[in-house]
Amino acid sequence: MAMTPGAGHTGATTTQGAQAAGGLAGFVFALFFVFGGITSLNDVLIPKLKDLFTLSNAEVLLVQSAFFAAYFLISIPASAIVHRIGYMRAAVVGLLTMTAGCLLFIPAASSSLFVAFLAALFVLASGITIVQVVANPLISMLGKPETASSRLTFAQAFNSLGTTIFPYVGSILILGALATVDPATLTGAALDAFRAQEARVVVHTYIGIAIALLVVAAAVWSQRNKLREEKAEKMNVAAAFGLLKRPRFGFGTLGIFLYVGAEVTIGSLLVLFLIQTDTLGISQESAGKLVAYYWGGAMVGRFIGSAILRMFSPGKVLATVAGVAILLLAVSASTTGAVSGWALIAIGLFNSIMFPTIFTLASEGLGRRAADGSGVICMAIVGGAILPPLAGWVSDISTLRIALIVPAIAYALILIFGLFATKPVAPIDAVAGSETGPAVL
Numbered sequence: 001m002a003m004t005p006g007a008g009h010t011g012a013t014t015t016q017g018a019q020a021a022g023g024l025a026g027f028v029f030a031l032f033f034v035f036g037g038i039t040s041l042n043d044v045l046i047p048k049l050k051d052l053f054t055l056s057n058a059e060v061l062l063v064q065s066a067f068f069a070a071y072f073l074i075s076i077p078a079s080a081i082v083h084r085i086g087y088m089r090a091a092v093v094g095l096l097t098m099t100a101g102c103l104l105f106i107p108a109a110s111s112s113l114f115v116a117f118l119a120a121l122f123v124l125a126s127g128i129t130i131v132q133v134v135a136n137p138l139i140s141m142l143g144k145p146e147t148a149s150s151r152l153t154f155a156q157a158f159n160s161l162g163t164t165i166f167p168y169v170g171s172i173l174i175l176g177a178l179a180t181v182d183p184a185t186l187t188g189a190a191l192d193a194f195r196a197q198e199a200r201v202v203v204h205t206y207i208g209i210a211i212a213l214l215v216v217a218a219a220v221w222s223q224r225n226k227l228r229e230e231k232a233e234k235m236n237v238a239a240a241f242g243l244l245k246r247p248r249f250g251f252g253t254l255g256i257f258l259y260v261g262a263e264v265t266i267g268s269l270l271v272l273f274l275i276q277t278d279t280l281g282i283s284q285e286s287a288g289k290l291v292a293y294y295w296g297g298a299m300v301g302r303f304i305g306s307a308i309l310r311m312f313s314p315g316k317v318l319a320t321v322a323g324v325a326i327l328l329l330a331v332s333a334s335t336t337g338a339v340s341g342w343a344l345i346a347i348g349l350f351n352s353i354m355f356p357t358i359f360t361l362a363s364e365g366l367g368r369r370a371a372d373g374s375g376v377i378c379m380a381i382v383g384g385a386i387l388p389p390l391a392g393w394v395s396d397i398s399t400l401r402i403a404l405i406v407p408a409i410a411y412a413l414i415l416i417f418g419l420f421a422t423k424p425v426a427p428i429d430a431v432a433g434s435e436t437g438p439a440v441l
Contacts, residue, residue, distance in 0.1 A: 024088075024138075024142055024223055024226060025142050027091075027216075027219060027220050027223060028135055028138055028142065028155060029154075029155055029158045030158075030216055030219075031091060031131050031134070031135045031216075031220075032135055032155045032156065032158040032159040032162070033158040033159065033161055033162040034098075034131075034162060034212075034213070034216060035098075035128045035131050035132055035135070035159070035162070036158070036159035036160065036161070036162035036163045036166075037162030037163060037165060037166035038098070038124065038128060038162075038166065038209065039067070039125075039128065039163065040162070040163035040164075040166050040167050040267065040291070040295050041166045041167065041170045042063055042064060042067060042121075042267075042268070043167055043267045043268055043270060043271065043288070043291050044167050044170040044171045044174050044175055044271065044288040044291065045063060045170070045174060045202070046060050046061065046063050046064075046268055046271065046272075047060075047175065047271045047272060047275075047284050047287075047288070048174050048175060048198065048202060049063060049114065049117060050272075051198075052195050052198055052199065053114045055114065056392070056396045057269075057272065057391075057392035057393075057395045057396050057400075057403075058389050058392035058393040058395075058396050059114075059392070060392070061268055061388040061389040061391070061392035062118060062389055063117075063118065063121060063268075064264050064268055064384055064385060064388040064389070065118075065385040065386070065388070065389050066118035066119070066121045066122045066125070066385070067121045067122065067124070067125040067384070067385070068125065068260070068264065068381060068382055068383070068384030068385035068386075069122065069125075069382060069385045070122055070125035070126045070128070070129050071125070071129050071378060071379060071381035071382050071384070071385075072379050072381075072382035072385070073126075074125075074126045074129040074130065075129055075133065075375060075378040075379045075381075076237065076375060076379070078090070078094075078129050078130040078133040079133055079375050081093060081130060081133075082130075082133055082134060086224075087134050087138045088220060088221075088223060088224040088225075088226075089221075089224055090130060090133070090134050091130075091131055091134045091135075091138075091220050092217050092220050092221050092224070093127075093130055094127045094128070094129075094130030094131035094133075094134065095127065095131060095213050095214075095216055095217035095220065096127070096213075096214075096217055097123065097124075097126055097127030097130060098124055098127030098128060098131070098213050099127070099210045099213045099214055099217070100123055100127070101120055101121065101122075101123035101124025101125070101126070101127055102120075102124060102206040102207065102209050102210035102213065103206075103207070103210050104116075104119065104120035104123055104124075105117070105120050105202060105203050105206040105207075106203055106207070108120045109199035109200065109202065109203045112195070112199070129378075132378075133378065135155070156302060156356070157299060157302060157303070160295065160296070160298050160299030160302060160352075161299060163295035163296075163298065163299075164292050164295045164296040164299055165292070167288060167289070167291040167292045167295060168288075168289050168291075168292040170205065170288065171284075171285050171286075171287075171288025171289045171291070172285065172288075172289075173201065173204075173205045174201060174202060174205055174288075175271075175283075175284045175285040175288045239369075239372060240369075240372035240373065240375055240376050241376060243366070243369060243372060243373050243376060244376065246365075246428070248361070248362060248364065248365065248420075248421065248425045249362050249363070249366065249373060251362070251417050251420060251421075252358055252359070252361055252362020252363070252377070252417065252421070253362060253376060253377055253380045254380070254413070254417075255358040255362065255413070255414050255417045256355070256358055256359065256362070256377050256380040256381065256383070257380040257381075257382065257383035257386075258383060258387075258410035258411075258413050258414055259351075259354045259355055259358055259383070259410070259414055260355070260380070260381045260383040260384045261383030261384055261386060261387030261388070261407070261410055262325075262351075262383075262387060262406075262407035262410035262411055262414075263351050263354075263384075263407075264383075264384035264387070264388055265387045265388045265391045265406060265407045265410075266294070266344060266347055266348075266407055267291065267294060267295070268388045268391075268392075269388075269391060269392075269395070269400060269403065270287070270290070270291050270294060270344065270345070271284055271287040271288055271291060272400060273332075273341070273344060273400050274287040274290060274341050274344075275287050276400065278336045278337070278340075279336065279337065279340050279341045280337075280338065280341045290341075290345060293345050293348070294344075294345045294347070294348035295348055296348070297345070297346065297347075297348030297349035297350075297351075297352065298348045298349070298351050298352040299352070300349060300352070301348070301349045301350065301351070301352025301353060302352045302353065304352075305317070305321075305352050305353035305357075306353075308353075309353065309357070313422055314357050314360065314361055314421070315361060315418045315419060315420070315421040315422035316418065316419075316422060317353065317357065317418075318353070318354065318357045318358065318361070318414065318415075318417070318418030318421070319415045319416075319418030319419050320418075321350040321351075321352075321353060321354065322350075322354070322411045322412070322414040322415035322418060323411075323415055324350045325347050325350045325351070325407075325411045326408050326411045326412060326415070328343045328344070328346055328347050328350070329343075329344070329347065329404045329407060329408045329411070330408070331343040332344040332401070332404060333401040333402070333404045333405075334401075340401075344404075354414065357418075358414070358417070359374075359377060361417075361418075361421040362377060362421075363377070364421075364425050365425040365426060365427045365428055366428055367427055367428055369428055383410075387406055387407070387410065390406055391403040391404075391406040391407065394406060
């Protein structure tokens, strides 16, 4: 999944950036891989927690609410951290926060409380938010400015690689036991023992991730002095939010909210949808492995989309892929069997270009205010905290197929934004009064 940098970040000199590129790029690629993979791991954690705590769909999808709420609450503080201590040290802070979140799964399992798992996920996501605020601007400065877009696309491919691999491996580690034991058939002491055993499986998985994060943090810390940074002008938070008065930027920020919400909703419901007897009727572990195809489609689509976007209007391409996503949702909701299941999985391919295209179109014309705008857009990722439980609630009072109307509405609004964004927008610096505040266009 692709994310935005934070505002008020520091900048490196071109010479220093060029010298550091070879040594630091690999670490940044690793950051993209790690935070993408851990985020997608929620999709296989959801069915596990649903069975362990006997939760409704709306309740278990609070996993995504706890996780993505961190983007809304931590993005601006994360930007302040980057401004104060620099990119590399901020990345270490983020990695250590992620490690703490993973280790909090230990007391969460001991408490046998669902809310404790939510708290651990929030801390984990807070660390991921800090790392994401660091990653995109850092990779863009490690080389020539004219090739920054190419480096970002390549780095985002590592993000997609993480989202493809982690669900597959995670389904084996986390969902394996559920393939052979149905907790609904257990009662009393047997059920308690099963829940304790399965909670340990989750804990062991996240302890393993914590160890890997510590290794990455140590490696990044060892490189902390290889990038000499110069502080940029501090972000004016009030002025940044004032950018929402610009129709293009305001609508685009809403588009990011809707896109992340729709993407996460589908990923969150995918296992529950595929195991239905009138869809694929497979085990949770097998369904979890298929989640990799959903996220893998986004990885493939990025390479295809990057070529298409050179030939066609980004707004029209965005409207087209949003339209196809709506069509696939309609097919999935109105059919059964393999057609229904694979139509839902295929949406990942068309999600691929949405985030960077919406972000670019929303930021068009911001000029020197682009950094402020990116901080606001990063907060809009909170859509991943709101739409999934809403879809879960709809599925609880109806069916999972009916619940697909939630992402369908989101894609419909994204389609409208794509058409809206085909119109030119005046640069903010060219508008009178832009020096003291954002323009209203």
